[in-house]
Amino acid sequence: MVVPEELPIPNIPNSPLPTVVIVGGGFAGLKLARKLKSAPYQVILLDKHNYHQFQPLFYQVATAGLEPSAISFPLRKIFHNSPNTIFRMAEVQSFDSEENRLYTNIGYIDYDFLVLAMGADTNYFGNKSIEYYSVPMKTVSEALFVRNKIISNYERAINIELQENRKSLMNVVIVGGGPTGVELAGAMAELRNNVLPKDYPELNFDNMKVVLIEAGPKLLGAMSKESQDHSLQYLEELGVEVMLDTKVQDYDGEEVHIEGKESISTQTLLWAAGIKPNYIEGLSKEHYAPNGRIFVNEFNEVSGLEGIYVLGDVALQTEENFPKGHPQVAQVALQQAENLGKNLINISKGQEMKAFHYKDLGSMATVGRKRAVVDLPFMKFQGMMAWLTWLFVHLMAILGVKNKLFIFIDWAWNYLSFDSSLRLLIKPKYVRASERKELIEEK
Numbered sequence: 001m002v003v004p005e006e007l008p009i010p011n012i013p014n015s016p017l018p019t020v021v022i023v024g025g026g027f028a029g030l031k032l033a034r035k036l037k038s039a040p041y042q043v044i045l046l047d048k049h050n051y052h053q054f055q056p057l058f059y060q061v062a063t064a065g066l067e068p069s070a071i072s073f074p075l076r077k078i079f080h081n082s083p084n085t086i087f088r089m090a091e092v093q094s095f096d097s098e099e100n101r102l103y104t105n106i107g108y109i110d111y112d113f114l115v116l117a118m119g120a121d122t123n124y125f126g127n128k129s130i131e132y133y134s135v136p137m138k139t140v141s142e143a144l145f146v147r148n149k150i151i152s153n154y155e156r157a158i159n160i161e162l163q164e165n166r167k168s169l170m171n172v173v174i175v176g177g178g179p180t181g182v183e184l185a186g187a188m189a190e191l192r193n194n195v196l197p198k199d200y201p202e203l204n205f206d207n208m209k210v211v212l213i214e215a216g217p218k219l220l221g222a223m224s225k226e227s228q229d230h231s232l233q234y235l236e237e238l239g240v241e242v243m244l245d246t247k248v249q250d251y252d253g254e255e256v257h258i259e260g261k262e263s264i265s266t267q268t269l270l271w272a273a274g275i276k277p278n279y280i281e282g283l284s285k286e287h288y289a290p291n292g293r294i295f296v297n298e299f300n301e302v303s304g305l306e307g308i309y310v311l312g313d314v315a316l317q318t319e320e321n322f323p324k325g326h327p328q329v330a331q332v333a334l335q336q337a338e339n340l341g342k343n344l345i346n347i348s349k350g351q352e353m354k355a356f357h358y359k360d361l362g363s364m365a366t367v368g369r370k371r372a373v374v375d376l377p378f379m380k381f382q383g384m385m386a387w388l389t390w391l392f393v394h395l396m397a398i399l400g401v402k403n404k405l406f407i408f409i410d411w412a413w414n415y416l417s418f419d420s421s422l423r424l425l426i427k428p429k430y431v432r433a434s435e436r437k438e439l440i441e442e443k
Contacts, residue, residue: 009088009107015042017084020344021102021109023092023280024117025052025075028311028333032115035341037082040348044109050075050089053140054398056330057407059180062137062146062270063187064195065414070406072140073399092118094281097305113307113344116280116294117337120313120328123274133253134271137180149268150188154200163207168265170208173256175248176272177214178221179365182231184270185212186368189238211241211264213248213256215273220373222327223363227373230382234367248273275328277314289316293325298355300340311336319357326358335359366390 018041022029025047033045054071061068079085090104101110122136137143150172157169174185189210197205212219212235218228219235219242235242247259256264277292287294287302293316295303300315302308312333316325326332336356343353362376364386372386381389391411398404 007107017042018112020113021111022115026119027330028337029117031337043085048091058143059184061143068140115309117311118278120275123276134269171266173211173266174270175213177219181272213243234371
C-alpha cells in the first residue's frame with residue numbers, strides 16, 4: 001500500500017469522544033451522519049463534493065427538466081446545528097487498519113470507527129473507446145454535460161444544410177435498460193416529440209432517432225413482468241426504438257457498432273449500462289468479490305477488521321433471500337445506514353448490535369408524462385396512478401423545503417405547458433493565466 005505524506009488534516013478539533021469517519025456523502029453516508037448527530041461520537045464526514053446529489057433525478061437535469069441546484073444540497077448546511085459533526089471536502093486515497101488511520105489528499109485522520117460508503121461509478125466493462133467517447137451520468141456535473149451536449153448538437157445541426165449530415169448530431173442512443181436508461185429514453189422522446197420542434201422548426205425531428213439498447217431480454221430486469229411489459233409499451237408509444245438482446249461492441253464517437261446488427265450514427269451515446277464500486281486501497285484481495293464489492297458480515301462490518309464498516313453499493317452481504325448480495329439501490333443504502341447508526345449507538349451504551357436484514361419496499365420507474373410502473377410488495381400498478389406515486393415519493397425524498405418547492409413548481413409548469421424553460425447552453429469559460437495578464441494590460 002502506498003502511504004501518502006503523513007500530514008494531519010488541519011483544523012480538526014480534538015475531542016474526548018470516539019471518532020467515526022464516514023467516507024462518502026451519498027444516501028448511506030449522509031443518512032448515517034444524520035443518525036449520529038446527537039450520539040456520543042465525533043463524526044467526520046468526507047466527500048469529494050461539498051453537496052449531496054439526488055441521483056434518481058439526474059436524468060431530469062440531463063433533459064432540461066430541472067436545474068442542477070434543485071437536486072443538490074450543501075452538506076455543510078445540513079449540519080449547522082450539529083456541533084459533533086464535521087465535514088471536509090476531500091478525496092480519500094487509502095487507509096491503514098492496523099494504525100486506524102485514513103489517508104486523503106488533504107492529509108490523514110485517525111479514527112475509532114471507519115465507514116466506507118463511497119458509492120459506485122460507471123462500468124464500461126473494459127471497453128476503452130466507449131469510456132472515452134460515450135457520456136456517463138453518475139454526477140450532477142455529468143448530467144449537466146449531457147444537457148449541454150444535446151443542446152449544442154442541435155445548435156450545430158441547424159447550420160447544416162443536408163438532412164443526411166444532421167442525423168449523427170440529432171440521434172441519441174442510450175445503452176442500459178435499467179431505471180436510468182428507461183427514464184432517460186422516455187424523457188428524451190418527449191423532448192423530441194413536444195419541445196425541440198418548437199425551438200428548432202427548421203429541423204425535421206421525424207428523422208431523429210431515440211434508441212435504447214439493452215443486452216438482456218427485458219427492460220427493468222429487477223422488476224415484475226407487468227412492469228417490464230408496460231415500460232416497453234410506453235417507450236414504443238413515445239417512439240423510442242428499443243433493442244433487446246443487443247450488445248454494443250464499440251463506439252468511435254460517430255458510429256455505435258452493434259453485434260450482429262447495423263451500426264447507428266450518433267454523436268451522443270449515453271452510457272447507463274452498469275456500475276462498479278469505487279475503490280479504496282487498504283484491503284487485501286480476499287475482502288473483495290469478483291465484481292469489486294467488499295464482503296461484509298450481518299452487521300456490515302468487514303470480516304476480520306473490527307470497527308470498519310461498508311455501506312451501500314460497495315457492500316456485499318448475502319442473505320437467504322439475496323444469495324448474491326443486496327441490489328445496488330438507494331433503499332438498501334438507507335436501511336443499512338439506519339441499522340448501523342443504531343448499532344453504533346448501542347456500542348456506546350455497551351449493548352449488543354442488531355443484524356441487518358433488508359426489507360424490500362418496492363421499486364418504480366417513470367417513462368414520461370403520465371406513464372410509470374410501480375412494484376410494491378403487496379401490489380403492482382402502472383399508468384397515471386403510478387406516475388403520481390413516483391412524483392410524490394421522489395418529491396418527499398428530496399432534501400430541503402426550498403428544493404421541494406422548486407421541483408414541484410418545475411414539474412407543475414412542465415405538466416401544464418409541456419415546455420421546459422431550462423434549455424440553456426451554459427459553458428464555463430476558462431481563461432489561461434497568460435491571457436488574463438494580457439487582458440489586464442489591455443485595460
